[in-house]
Every structure is written in structure tokens, then in C-alpha cells.
Amino acid sequence: MATAVGEHPVSVRGLRKSYGDWHAVQGLDLDIHQGEVFALLGPNGAGKTTTVEILEGVRQRTGGDVRVLGCDPAEDRREWRARIGVVPQTTGAYSDLTVREVVEHFAAFYPNPLPVGQVIDMVGLGKHQKKQSADLSGGQARRLDVAVGIVGDPDLIFLDEPTTGLDPVARREAWDLVRYFSERGRTTVLTTHYLDEAEALAQRAAVIVAGRVVQCGPLAEFGGRSQTPTTVSFRIPPELAGRTLPPLPPGAEPAPVGVDGVLRIATHAPTALLAALVPWAHRAGVGELPELRVHRPTLEDVYLDLIRENADGTDRGADTSQSITHEAGKR
Amino acid sequence: MTLTQPTATAPAPAATAATPRRAGRMPGILRAGAARSKVELRAFFRNKQSLVFTLMFPVILLMVFGSIFSGKVTGTDTDVKLVFMAGIIAAGVMSTAFSGLAINIAIERDTGTVRRLAMTPMPKSAYFIGKLVRVIVTTALETVLLIGIALALFGLPLPSTPERWFTLGWDLALGTVACAMAGAAYSALIPNSRSAAAIVTPVFMVLQFISGVFFPFGQLPAWMQTVAAFFPVKWMAQGFRSVFLPDSFTVVEPAGNWELGHIAMVLTAWSLAGLLLTAFSFRWRGPRVR
Numbered sequence: 001m002a003t004a005v006g007e008h009p010v011s012v013r014g015l016r017k018s019y020g021d022w023h024a025v026q027g028l029d030l031d032i033h034q035g036e037v038f039a040l041l042g043p044n045g046a047g048k049t050t051t052v053e054i055l056e057g058v059r060q061r062t063g064g065d066v067r068v069l070g071c072d073p074a075e076d077r078r079e080w081r082a083r084i085g086v087v088p089q090t091t092g093a094y095s096d097l098t099v100r101e102v103v104e105h106f107a108a109f110y111p112n113p114l115p116v117g118q119v120i121d122m123v124g125l126g127k128h129q130k131k132q133s134a135d136l137s138g139g140q141a142r143r144l145d146v147a148v149g150i151v152g153d154p155d156l157i158f159l160d161e162p163t164t165g166l167d168p169v170a171r172r173e174a175w176d177l178v179r180y181f182s183e184r185g186r187t188t189v190l191t192t193h194y195l196d197e198a199e200a201l202a203q204r205a206a207v208i209v210a211g212r213v214v215q216c217g218p219l220a221e222f223g224g225r226s227q228t229p230t231t232v233s234f235r236i237p238p239e240l241a242g243r244t245l246p247p248l249p250p251g252a253e254p255a256p257v258g259v260d261g262v263l264r265i266a267t268h269a270p271t272a273l274l275a276a277l278v279p280w281a282h283r284a285g286v287g288e289l290p291e292l293r294v295h296r297p298t299l300e301d302v303y304l305d306l307i308r309e310n311a312d313g314t315d316r317g318a319d320t321s322q323s324i325t326h327e328a329g330k331r
Numbered sequence: 332m333t334l335t336q337p338t339a340t341a342p343a344p345a346a347t348a349a350t351p352r353r354a355g356r357m358p359g360i361l362r363a364g365a366a367r368s369k370v371e372l373r374a375f376f377r378n379k380q381s382l383v384f385t386l387m388f389p390v391i392l393l394m395v396f397g398s399i400f401s402g403k404v405t406g407t408d409t410d411v412k413l414v415f416m417a418g419i420i421a422a423g424v425m426s427t428a429f430s431g432l433a434i435n436i437a438i439e440r441d442t443g444t445v446r447r448l449a450m451t452p453m454p455k456s457a458y459f460i461g462k463l464v465r466v467i468v469t470t471a472l473e474t475v476l477l478i479g480i481a482l483a484l485f486g487l488p489l490p491s492t493p494e495r496w497f498t499l500g501w502d503l504a505l506g507t508v509a510c511a512m513a514g515a516a517y518s519a520l521i522p523n524s525r526s527a528a529a530i531v532t533p534v535f536m537v538l539q540f541i542s543g544v545f546f547p548f549g550q551l552p553a554w555m556q557t558v559a560a561f562f563p564v565k566w567m568a569q570g571f572r573s574v575f576l577p578d579s580f581t582v583v584e585p586a587g588n589w590e591l592g593h594i595a596m597v598l599t600a601w602s603l604a605g606l607l608l609t610a611f612s613f614r615w616r617g618p619r620v621r
Contacts, residue, residue, distance in 0.1 A: 056450065057450075058446065058449060058450060058616045059616065078357060078452040078454065079357065079452070081450070081451060081452035082357060082452040084450075086450040088443070088446070088447070088450070090443055091443070092442070092443040092444065092446075092447045093442035093443060093444065094444070095374055095378065095438075095442070095444075096373065096374040096377035096378050097370060097373060097374065101370070101373065105366055105369075105370050106451060108358060108362060108363060108365075108366035109358060109363055109366070109451045109452050109453040110355075110358070110451070110452060111355030111356055111357045111358065111452075112355035148447065152451070152452070
């Protein structure tokens with residue numbers, strides 16, 4: 001049952017899922033590495049959940065090769081299930097059972113469950129062990145979902161929007177939980193709409209648009225983020241108006257000043273740029289550059305660009321030809 | 332102030348091997364079945380809606396009609412009330428085993444329980460073991476409740492011979508399994524939990540009326556008797572009549588005797604057919620499984 005050496009916990013080639021004429025997933029490739037937190041990003045209806053559900057073995061695929069922990073999820077083997085933890089998108093209802101009873105119940109199906117009390121504490125429901133699950137708040141119910149998903153101490157965890165509906169504190173607690181499993185060498189597949197969440201937790205990510213991966217790789221290099229210039233900007237004070245800029249580091253390009261009176265300079269060497277700008281401003285009697293900012297492109301900027309580039313986003317039925325041309329053009 | 336380089340909280344490298352796994356044994360069907368049964372019983376007894384709807388409904392019918400019916404069945408020396416009391420026990424079995432189970436499965440499909448269980452290594456049979464335990468316990472309770480009330484308030488005699496006790500036992504057991512299997516299969520026709528009661532209750536009501544629960548079976552139109560003979564309630568009720576009614580009553584039974592062999596055969600056939608239908612129609616995933 002062990003994953004063969006060199007084989008990834010999740011490996012997908014040419015995955016397709018169609019509902020009649022509608023193609024939810026069309027030729028998706030993906031490799032998720034051992035021990036990483038991998039984020040799946042993309043707009044609603046892009047095929048993220050469909051993909052994850054095929055990986056979890058709760059949805060049949062139309063075509064393509066899928067290996068999850070060395071098995072085909074469609075086979076749905078018990079030994080395989082015991083190594084997978086799933087926190088689905090929808091919150092479960094466990095009628096008429098207390099929090100502890102629910103977790104105990106699910107623990108009984110696994111060969112090596114985590115201690116029930118520990119799991120309940122980990123998801124932050126320690127004080128609510130004896131509460132009826134129907135009486136939990138939305139956020140607490142979501143935590144119970146997470147507890148049910150992890151109680152089997154899985155090697156591979158699927159978290160489908162695990163923090164939706166959680167308050168900021170509970171969200172951080174959920175993050176700690178993801179890191180706990182990550183530190184134990186487990187692999188996590190995280191579907192999320194929160195880019196800060198992906199950035200805080202994941203090492204690598206894929207953006208899915210219209211049933212395809214349009215970008216996949218380490219988050220730090222996402223969308224050529226490491227190559228995109230940083231912008232240094234400040235409002236031009238009267239003392240500097242009309243003056244010529246000092247010699248700038250190579251590659252730094254000032255943009256034309258707009259009506260807002262803010263000067264924006266794109267550069268790959270923001271520190272050198274500041275080293276040139278600061279003495280220049282000092283000589284003109286300006287000690288503080290008003291509204292000085294150093295802006296590095298955020299994951300959100302990169303993400304929104306990607307979605308825009310692959311425009312047909314959710315309404316792909318009519319626009320497949322365009323997205324195919326675009327894909328071909330990129331190659 | 333001296334600046335220090337933060338220790339790299341690098342992505343968990345593949346080199347940090349996963350925490351070694353303890354070798355554990357997969358819990359077998361018995362353990363998983365026990366876990367399911369425990370949860371089923373807890374849920375049933377804590378849920379006031381299922382307690383009232385499935386357990387109390389036949390009890391209320393017994394109280395109301397037990398007080399209304401009077402007189403003898405035409406051509407016999409037997410009270411109409413007695414025929415009704417034997418019939419209501421069959422209706423009670425159908426209420427807990429068929430209606431109760433079909434609605435319960437539809438709700439579990441709708442609220443994510445079925446789907447959640449399908450994502451665990453639970454042996455699939457454990458789910459049905461749990462359902463069967465739920466049905467057996469609740470049906471036994473329902474029967475004791477109905478016989479107890481009938482005994483105390485309406486003068487139902489206890490079975491007079493060991494043979495009759497034996498018939499009570501097997502008719503109850505086979506009827507329960509037949510209704511439970513039919514209920515599990517029938518739940519496939521329920522689109523969502525909101526419509527569950529609306530889709531199950533008419534079947535329950537119609538079968539009660541055409542199966543000789545409220546009216547002596549021999550007095551029903553012939554076509555109605557024929558239709559009823561295809562379903563288990565008619566046979567179960569006939570079996571209970573053989574337990575509680577004098578043998579002289581057989582003069583108004585369609586066959587002129589209790590047809591015990593027939594009863595056992597039909598109920599067994601329904602159990603097997605229901606099992607097969609459930610095996611084919613039960614879905615662990617799909618559009619209706621939320």
C-alpha cells in the first residue's frame with residue numbers, strides 16, 4: 001500500500017469530467033508532492049471541487065489517469081480510505097449526537113485513530129465536548145467537520161474551504177492544525193478562496209480556470225511574481241516639483257505623473273532606488289517623502305491577473321475556442 | 332538593535348520522513364457495525380420527532396379505533412376490535428421498519444451523513460447492520476407497546492398456545508426484515524428529506540386500508556384483496572390474526588385457513604427482493620447524496 005519511491009501522493013494526467021455537453025474539467029494535469037501543503041485556487045465553478053471530489057473517490061471521472069497514494073480513487077478500497085482524510089465543502093449534520101460522540105463514532109472506523117480528546121482539543125471544541133452537534137454555531141460545526149476528517153490520522157488530507165464561516169481567531173487555529181499535520185510529514189490539499197490563507201499555509205499552488213490548470217508552482221514564484229518589478233511611490237512635495245530626478249539604478253522606470261501627483265517608479269532594485277532618492281530629497285530640504293510606499297506584487301494581484309488573462313472564467317461553454325487558442329499561444 | 336536572520340521555516344521538506352506509522356488493524360465489520368448501531372439507537376431515542384412520528388402514530392390509531400370499533404365480524408363470533416388489534420400490530424411493524432427507515436435514510440442522504448460515511452474506511456455493510464439493529468429494537472418496542480395497551484385497555488388475549496407464541500415470533504421477525512428491506516429500497520425514490528414523509532406516508536396509509544388492518548380482509552372487494560396480496564402487510568396481519576384470533580375465524584379468511592406457510596414464503600420473498608433492490612439502488616455518491 002505504501003507509495004512507491006519517487007511517486008507523488010497525488011498524480012493526475014489529462015483528467016476530464018463532463019456532464020453531457022458541459023465540460024467541468026478538461027484535461028487537467030497535477031502533481032502534489034510528499035509532505036507539502038498544496039493550494040487549489042480558482043473562481044467559483046472553475047472545477048476545483050469537482051477535481052478534489054474525483055481525487056477523494058466520491059465522484060467518477062470521465063477520463064484521464066488519477067493516482068492518489070498509489071491507488072485509483074475510483075476503486076474505493078478500504079485500506080486506501082483509511083489513509084485519506086476528507087473535510088468536504090458542505091457542513092455535515094450529525095443529528096442528536098454530542099461532539100464527543102460524533103468524533104468517537106468516526107474514530108471507530110480507522111485502524112490508527114488519533115486520541116478522540118486530543119482531536120477535539122486540536123480543533124478547539126474542548127469546551128463543547130458534551131454539546132449537541134445540532135446546537136453548535138456555524139464555525140463550531142465547521143470545526144467538528146475538521147475533527148471528523150482528521151481523526152483517522154491520515155497521510156493525505158483534503159480540506160475543501162475549511163475556514164469558510166470561521167472568525168479570524170478560529171481561522172488561525174485551523175491554520176495551526178494544517179501546520180501540525182504538515183510538520184508530521186503529511187500531505188495536505190487545500191481548496192480555498194482566501195489568498196492570504198494559501199500564502200500563509202501552502203508551499204505550492206495551482207490556479208484552475210475553466211477546468212484547466214493555468215498556473216502551477218511554488219507560491220513565491222507564482223505568475224512570475226519574483227520577476228515582476230516592485231513599485232516605489234510617493235506624492236511629489238512642492239519643494240521637489242519641477243526638479244530633475246537623480247540618476248536611478250538600471251531598469252528603474254518612472255511612470256508619468258498623473259493628476260493625483262504621485263510619482264511611481266517600477267524597479268527590480270527598490271533598495272538601491274531609495275538610496276538614490278533619499279539623499280536627493282534631503283538636498284532639496286525634504287526630510288520625509290510624503291506617502292512613501294514600497295509595493296511588491298501580492299498573490300492577489302497575480303491571481304486576479306491570471307483570472308483576467310484566462311477570462312472566460314466560469315462561463316466557459318460558449319468560449320472554449322478562445323481559451324484553447326490562448327493556451328496554444330502560451331505554449 | 333541587532334538584526335538577526337529568522338530561522339527558515341522552510342516548507343516541510345520531503346526529507347523529514349513522515350512520523351512512522353503504528354501498524355494497526357482495520358476494524359472489522361463487527362466493530363464498525365457496533366459503532367453504527369450505538370449511534371442509530373442514540374439518535375432514535377433522542378429524536379422526539381422520530382419517537383412521536385414512528386412509535387406513537389400506531390399507538391394513537393390503536394387508542395382511537397380501539398375505542399370506536401364494536402360488534403362482531405359478520406359470519407363469526409369474533410369482535411371487530413380483535414381483528415383490528417391484530418392488524419394494528421402489522422401496521423406498527425410497517426411504521427417503524429418501512430416508513431421510519433425510508434424517511435431516516437432519505438434524511439441521512441440529504442444532510443451529508445451517507446456521504447460522510449462513504450469517505451471513511453467503514454465497511455459498507457456496517458451501515459445496514461446499524462439500520463437493521465435500529466429497526467429491530469424500535470419494532471420490538473413498538474410491538475410490546477401496542478400489545479401492552481391492547482391487553483390493558485381493550486381486552487386482547489395473550490397467545491393461548493406455545494405454537495401461537497412461536498408464530499408471533501417468526502411473523503414479527505420476518506415481517507420486520509421484509510418491511511426494512513422494502514423501506515431501504517423505497518428510499519431510493521425519495522428525492523430529498525423535505526418530501527420524504529409525503530412520498531412514504533401514502534404507501535403506508537393505502538396498504539393499511541387494503542390489507543385488512545381497519546376492515547376484515549374478507550369483506551374487501553376482490554380486486555383490492557388481489558392487490559394487497561402482493562404486499563407484505565396483508566400477510567403479516569393474517570399471521571397476527573392466527574396468533575390472537577380463534578381458529579374458527581378462518582371461515583371468513585380468503586383461503587379458509589391461516590396459510591402460515593404462504594405467509595412465511597411471501598415475507599421471505601419480500602426480504603430477499605428488498606435486499607437485492609437495495610443493493611442495486613442504494614447510492615453512496617451521486618446527485619442526491621449531498
